[in-house]
Amino acid sequence: MILETIVTTQNSEGVVHIAPMGIHVEGDSFIILPFRPSTTLNNFLETKVGVINYCDDVRVFAGCLTGRRDWPLSPAQEISGKVLECALAHSEVEIERIEENATRPKLFCKTVHTAIHAPFKGFNRAQFAVLEAAILISRLELLPLQKIESEIEYLRIGLEKTAGERELEAWGWIMEVLENFKGKTVA
């Protein structure tokens, strides 16, 4: 199974990096698969540790992809790292093994500490819509614009029926990037 999470890492000088990552879950272990080039990958290679944050505030996902990476953080407990303050729960992980790959290496992690901060409050279709739209805009250069636009129109249905303020704000950031991209490709 793949879980959409926010991974926080830092380099050997303590500079923190926040990135949405789809984490492959195998029992108690995780595999993180960053596409090269990746700051997340570089940080894991430097420090061997990071934090997987389980977060239902989709503004963090959309924000990281639209230049808004400044989210409140607090210190991790068992590793030198940072936890996203809005995370419902988090796992502090250590890299056990790396499977090298020129495009997308596999980082096999073991959990050293997990903490729960707030209850899971149920599924929301607008959150799904924002996650999918965020993934689409991370592929603007790779996918045909027509496909992106038709998928956005479908996702908009669930969004408009079920969104709260956080989801609407996140959606707005994504639409801004899409409109700018369209402006550039038409010009």
Ligand SMILES: Cc1cc2nc3c(=O)[nH]c(=O)nc-3n(C[C@H](O)[C@H](O)[C@H](O)COP(=O)(O)O)c2cc1C
């Ligand atoms: C829901 C979601 C899941 C993502 N999963 C991955 C992933 O598994 N691997 C990856 O390299 N990028 C993934 N991305 C895109 C990265 O978050 C984005 O490209 C980021 O800048 C990664 O590069 P970095 O490590 O240099 O920050 C995902 C984006 C979203 C919105």
